[in-house]
Amino acid sequence: MSGRRIVITSGKGGVGKTTTTANLGAALAKRGARVILVDADIGLRNLDLVLGLEKRIVFDVVEVAEGRCQLRQALIKDKRFESLSILPAAQTRDKDAITEQQFAAIVEQAAEQADYVLIDCPAGIEAGFRNAIAGASEAIVVTTPEVSAIRDADRVVGKLNDKKIPIRLIVNRLRPAMVKSGDMLSVDDVCEILSVELLGIVPDDEEIIDTTNRGEPIVLDESAKLRTIYEKIARRMEGEVVPFTNFDSQGLFGRLFGALKAG
Amino acid sequence: MIEWLKRMLGPQTSSSTAKERLRLVLMTDHLALAPEIIENMKRDLVDVISRYVEVDREKVEIDFEREDRALAMMASIPIIAVNRPTGGGGSHDEKPAKPEAAPPAASATPSTASPSVNAATEPPKRRRRKKQPSSKPATAH
Ligand SMILES: Nc1ncnc2c1ncn2[C@@H]1O[C@H](COP(=O)(O)OP(=O)(O)O)[C@@H](O)[C@H]1O
């Protein structure tokens, strides 16, 4: 049976797509799933760097598309896991160096040998976006609780709806204290505005910067607070019902009793 | 205690302002992205109003304006002719209100009589882009 093909997208840049792809991929692989991460950000290769695999790249996705190498030759195995590999983006090519059909075919081929293919989408809603969603059967939309990120996410949600691709939402960089004081949109607000089902909430935390600096997935850092956050999201992706702890407070009641939650 | 009382009663928090602004801008975005919705709405609107008065279909205009806390729809629907009220009993007349003849020269100022329908939209609860059937030509039947 062929694996799930999930695009991780946002519209706006810098909201955490690559961070999410890397850490969710690692979390799923740690649970024993076979995972292939595809960097669709042609020209702005990053996923390899976030995972600390940048020195091992030989081929890239465009070379696979052009038939200059086999998919398996281009896949870089992350030796810290049983079965996690990445297919790097081309760094020195244009976004139009690859077509939607080529991209979809590669994703499909990857899905034949994996339980999950996670596609790290570039920012925007142009060609790069269309390539990244071409082979996807599900989507995770990442947004931060800010007006511009949410507006862009809404555009992407519309485009995915048009393609009938089911969507779940990750709210990234949440700052519970700011939500509590009424200075940041709550997760409930964001879900209501976008009318999308919630998959996960990731707080804004320096741990991300620290682990990214070192090229280390959070789930391998036993002391990291965010480790359980990504593990919970991975479990939800696998179909488990994992309750959201009371994180963001909402409305009058929430503001009065302001319970803190994470998940 | 005082702090949150102030917050409850005091001015809007920036997050509620953000929510309000987003709600409006997304409604505007969605309308701009779905011209067929506006066309269909225009047609249906004119169909309903034509049951009572004769309107100039060609000159119907629909606009959306952002007001303080809502999106308002402004429809300008020029009326060409109004039927003479029949009978004083106030009984509802069922027959289609198509005027028997073209309006006499006396009522030759159609487009100046443009009452505006001003409908503030309610925040949609679970709206989503349920694909509208592709817009049909705006013909009256
Ligand atoms: N939850 C978080 N807390 C703190 N920093 C984060 C978080 N998520 C992402 N970042 C930081 O935000 C920046 C952009 O993230 P990235 O994943 O590259 O975004 P994108 O791929 O959407 O452009 C990076 O510097 C990353 O370390």
Ligand SMILES: [Mg+2]
């Ligand atoms: Mg990125």
